[in-house]
Amino acid sequence: xKKYFQNKNFVAGFILFSLVxxxxxxxxxxxxxDPNAIDITNKFAPCSFKHLLGTDHLGRDLLSRIMxxxxxxxxxxxxxxxxxxxxxTVIGSLCGYFQGKIDSIVMKLNDSFMAFPGxxxxxxxxxxxxxxxxxxxxxxxxxxxxxFVRISRSGFMKLKPSLFVMNAKSKGASNLRIxxxxxxxxxxxxxxxxxSLTFSLAVLNESGLxxxxxxxxxxxxxxxxxxxxAQRYILQSPPGVIIPAVILTVLVLxxxxxxxxxxxVNEH
Amino acid sequence: xYYLKKAAGCLVTxxxxxxxxxxxxxxxxxxxxxTILGVNADEVQVQNLEIELGLNxxxxxxxxxxxxxxxxxxxxxxYKYRQSVNSIIAKSLNATVLxxxxxxxxxxxxxxxxxxxxxxxxxxxxxxxxxxxxxxWISTPSFCTxxxxxxxxxxxxxxxxxxxxTPFNENPAECIRSLTLPSLSLAFxxxxxxxxxxxxxxxxxxxxxxxxTAKSKGLSTTKVVFRHExxxxxxxxxxxxxxxxxxxxxxxxxxxxxxxxxxIGSLITSAINARDFPLIQxxxxxxxxxxxxxxxxxxILYPLLDVRLRVSHSAKQQGKTL
Numbered sequence: 001x002k003k004y005f006q007n008k009n010f011v012a013g014f015i016l017f018s019l020v021x022x023x024x025x026x027x028x029x030x031x032x033x034d035p036n037a038i039d040i041t042n043k044f045a046p047c048s049f050k051h052l053l054g055t056d057h058l059g060r061d062l063l064s065r066i067m068x069x070x071x072x073x074x075x076x077x078x079x080x081x082x083x084x085x086x087x088x089t090v091i092g093s094l095c096g097y098f099q100g101k102i103d104s105i106v107m108k109l110n111d112s113f114m115a116f117p118g119x120x121x122x123x124x125x126x127x128x129x130x131x132x133x134x135x136x137x138x139x140x141x142x143x144x145x146x147x148f149v150r151i152s153r154s155g156f157m158k159l160k161p162s163l164f165v166m167n168a169k170s171k172g173a174s175n176l177r178i179x180x181x182x183x184x185x186x187x188x189x190x191x192x193x194x195x196s197l198t199f200s201l202a203v204l205n206e207s208g209l210x211x212x213x214x215x216x217x218x219x220x221x222x223x224x225x226x227x228x229x230a231q232r233y234i235l236q237s238p239p240g241v242i243i244p245a246v247i248l249t250v251l252v253l254x255x256x257x258x259x260x261x262x263x264x265v266n267e268h
Numbered sequence: 269x270y271y272l273k274k275a276a277g278c279l280v281t282x283x284x285x286x287x288x289x290x291x292x293x294x295x296x297x298x299x300x301x302x303t304i305l306g307v308n309a310d311e312v313q314v315q316n317l318e319i320e321l322g323l324n325x326x327x328x329x330x331x332x333x334x335x336x337x338x339x340x341x342x343x344x345x346x347y348k349y350r351q352s353v354n355s356i357i358a359k360s361l362n363a364t365v366l367x368x369x370x371x372x373x374x375x376x377x378x379x380x381x382x383x384x385x386x387x388x389x390x391x392x393x394x395x396x397x398x399x400x401x402x403x404x405w406i407s408t409p410s411f412c413t414x415x416x417x418x419x420x421x422x423x424x425x426x427x428x429x430x431x432x433x434t435p436f437n438e439n440p441a442e443c444i445r446s447l448t449l450p451s452l453s454l455a456f457x458x459x460x461x462x463x464x465x466x467x468x469x470x471x472x473x474x475x476x477x478x479x480x481t482a483k484s485k486g487l488s489t490t491k492v493v494f495r496h497e498x499x500x501x502x503x504x505x506x507x508x509x510x511x512x513x514x515x516x517x518x519x520x521x522x523x524x525x526x527x528x529x530x531x532i533g534s535l536i537t538s539a540i541n542a543r544d545f546p547l548i549q550x551x552x553x554x555x556x557x558x559x560x561x562x563x564x565x566x567x568i569l570y571p572l573l574d575v576r577l578r579v580s581h582s583a584k585q586q587g588k589t590l
Binding site: 118 | 292406408411416540555559563
C-alpha cells in the first residue's frame with residue numbers, strides 16, 4: 001500500500017475522492033435539511049451559516065441536495081462497476097481462454113455493441129423501459145460490459161501460453177482452477193484500471209442522463225437534476241450551477257487520478 | 269486484400285448493429301402499441317396501431333421488412349410527427365453535422381499543438397500546469413463545461429448566444445457564433461484526450477534509434493519533431509481520432525439539449541419522451557452507422573500513412589502464395 005501513496009497522482013486522487021466520500025458519509029449521519037423540502041420564501045439564498053451552499057429556485061438547501069446527489073452518483077458508480085466487472089470478465093475470460101468459433105462470434109457482437117456512440121446504447125434501453133434509477137443502472141452496466149470483455153479476453157489470451165500456466169496444467173490443475181488461481185491474479189491490474197474508468201464513466205453518464213431528464217427522476221436529487229434545474233436560473237444564481245459542477249468534477253477527477261496512479265505504480 | 273477484409277468486417281458489424289437495434293425494441297415489456305398510446309387508449313385504437321406498425325407479424329418477417337425498407341432508403345414513419353423518418357432526420361441533420369465538424373476542428377486545433385508542446389517541453393513548468401489542466405478537462409462532464417462557458421461568455425461578458433441555432437445558409441457568421449459555445453464545450457474534453465495520446469505517442473517515438481540518428485546529424489529539435497517523429501507518432505493517434513469523432517457525435521446529444529439546438533440529439537430525447545419507437549430506432553441505427561463508417565475510413569487511412577503496414581501486408585501475401 002505504501003508504494004501507492006508515494007505516487008503523486010494516486011495521492012491527489014485519493015484526497016479528491018475522499019472529499020466527496022466524506023460529504024456523502026456525513027449526509028448519512030446528518031442532513032442539514034430535507035433535500036426535497038420546499039421553502040419558497042428562501043429561494044436563491046446566498047451562502048450563509050444557515051445554508052452553507054445556499055438554496056435553489058424552490059428554496060431547497062443545496063448542500064443537502066448535493067449530499068444526496070453524491071450518494072446516488074457513488075452508488076451507481078459502484079454498482080455498475082461491480083456488475084460489469086463480473087459479467088464482462090466471465091465472458092471475456094472464457095472467450096480468451098477457450099477461443100475458437102464461439103469466441104469470434106462473441107467478439108464480433110462485442111464490437112457491434114461498442115459501435116453505438118456515446119450514450120446511445122443506454123438511451124435505447126431507457127426508451128424501451130421507462131426512465132428510472134433501475135433502468136439507468138441496467139443501461140450503464142450494458143454500456144460498460146464490452147470494455148471488460150475486451151480487456152479480460154486479451155489478458156487471458158496473452159497469459160494462456162505462458163510457462164506458469166503450462167506448469168499448472170502439467171500438474172493436472174482443472175481449467176477453472178487455472179483461470180481463477182493462476183491467470184486472473186496476473187491479469188487483474190488491467191481490469192482494476194478499467195474498473196476505475198468504468199466508475200468515472202458511469203458517474204459522468206448518470207449525470208448526463210439525469211440532466212436530460214432520462215435518469216434519476218425529479219424531485220429526487222442527483223447531480224444531473226440539480227444542474228438542469230440550476231441552468232434555468234443561471235442568470236439569478238450562477239453559484240447554483242458552479243458548485244455542483246465543481247463537486248461532480250472533483251469526484252470524477254479523483255477516481256481518474258486513482259486509476260492513473262494505480263497503473264503508473266504497476267507499470268514500473 | 270487488407271481493404272476487402274476490413275470492408276467485410278465493417279459489413280458484419282453493420283448487420284449486427286441493425287439486429288441489436290431491432291431486437292432492443294422487441295424486448296419491450298408488455299404490448300408495444302399500448303405502451304405508445306398510454307393506458308387510456310381503447311382496444312380498437314391499440315389494434316389499429318398494431319396493424320399500422322406491423323406488430324401482428326412474426327418478428328423475423330418484420331426485421332426483413334425493416335431492412336428492405338432501409339435499403340430502399342425508407343426508414344418508416346414517425347409515430348409522433350406523422351411524417352417519414354427520412355424527412356425529419358434531414359431537417360435536423362444540418363445542425364448536428366455542423367456542430368460535429370466544428371467541434372472536431374476545434375479539438376484538433378487545441379489538441380494537436382497542446383500534445384506536441386507537452387511532449388517537446390516536458391520539463392517546462394507551463395507544460396506541467398497544462399498537463400494538470402488537461403486532466404481536469406477530461407474529468408469535467410461536457411454539459412458542466414457548457415454551463416460554465418455560458419456563465420462566462422453569456423451571463424458575464426455577453427459575447428456569445430447561449431441558446432438556439434441559425435442555419436448556415438441564412439447567415440453564416442451568426443451560425444458560427446451560435447455554434448461556438450456548444451463546439452467549445454465538446455472540444456475542451458476531447459482535445460485533452462487527443463493531446464495526451466499524442467504526447468505519449470511522441471515520447472514513445474523519441475526513444476527510438478532514428479530520432480537519435482536525426483539528432484546526431486545536427487538537426488534542430490523542431491525539425492526532428494515535425495519532420496520525423498510526428499509522422500510516426502500520428503499513426504496510433506489516428507485510431508483515437510476516429511474514436512473522438514464518434515464520441516463528439518455521441519456527446520452532441522447532451523450538448524444540443526443544453527443549447528436548445530434543433531439537431532439529432534434534441535430529436536432523440538424528444539422522441540424518447542414521446543415513446544416514438546420508429547424514430548428512435550432509425551436515429552440509433554443512423555448514428556451507429558456513421559460511427560462504423562468513421563472507423564472504416566480510419567482503417568483505410570492507416571496503411572496510407574504507415575508504409576510499414578502496407579509492406580508487411582503485401583509481404584504476408586507473398587508468403588502465402590509461395
